[in-house]
Amino acid sequence: MWNRRIGSNSLVCNPLRNGDRRVSAVSTRARPPSGIPHLQPVSCCEPIQWRFHSSPCGRKDSVNHFQILAASPVPMATPLIAGLAVAAAALAGRYSIQAWNAYKARPVVPRMRKFYEGGFQPTMTRREAALILGVRETASAEKVKEAHKRVMVANHPDAGGSHYLASKINEAKDVMTGKTKGGGSAF
């Protein structure tokens, strides 16, 4: 065997150069020289073929997965969700109707301020006179007269008012206009 190989090399070396010797040696050892151009394209094509094979497989797999994901929960969840939605809508409607009825039936409570405590002062002061007439303590005589007329219309004894209130209103007017003193000094 060794002899045969050496013999073949010597036969080829004669026509070729030193560099060609190496190339030729490799080719001769692996396969016949005629197969060289065929080997290279095959090695190049193999990964390309692999890619082509893998990519459509991946696409198909992904499509199948999406279909499965989309299809599987639909028959299970849709009726349940629909039922819950209908129930919630019904409850909301019922509650809204009850709320509307309660709102309509609510009693009308007017706003009330804090009323002044107790009765009138034993001796009327300027402050109380101003409160009775609904004016400021520093109001002018004209405003006091207008207020007196307005308040007296509401409390006139001839029109169903009270004599006591009418007398209080008149006294307040006198106090505000300075016709009568509001009493002596307190201290």
Next chain:
Amino acid sequence: MAGKLIANLIVMGSTIIGRAMLQAYRKALDNANKTGVAHEAINNIRRASKTMTEQEARQILGVSENSTWEEIVQRYDNLFERNGKSGSFYLQSKVHRAKECLETVYQKNKQDEPPN
């Protein structure tokens, strides 16, 4: 020298402040007398309960002792409404308090009637 000056300044300042406070106090007393706040303070101290008497309540509503509760309510509604329109809030308050006072009295009377 500096200590004496500072002491003099302090004495003068305190004197001026004292005079100013005295004048302010007197002015406050005068204002209280004029506006009647002093009277109100004394009255509030004298009668701490600050409630309306039955007699005054009847006078305010313009009813007598022989009036029935229905008449009182009618008078109250009338006066309250009219004072609300063109009267003053103070008079409205008095009318309201008068009704409350008489309501208490009539409730007591109703409670006392059955055993009598």
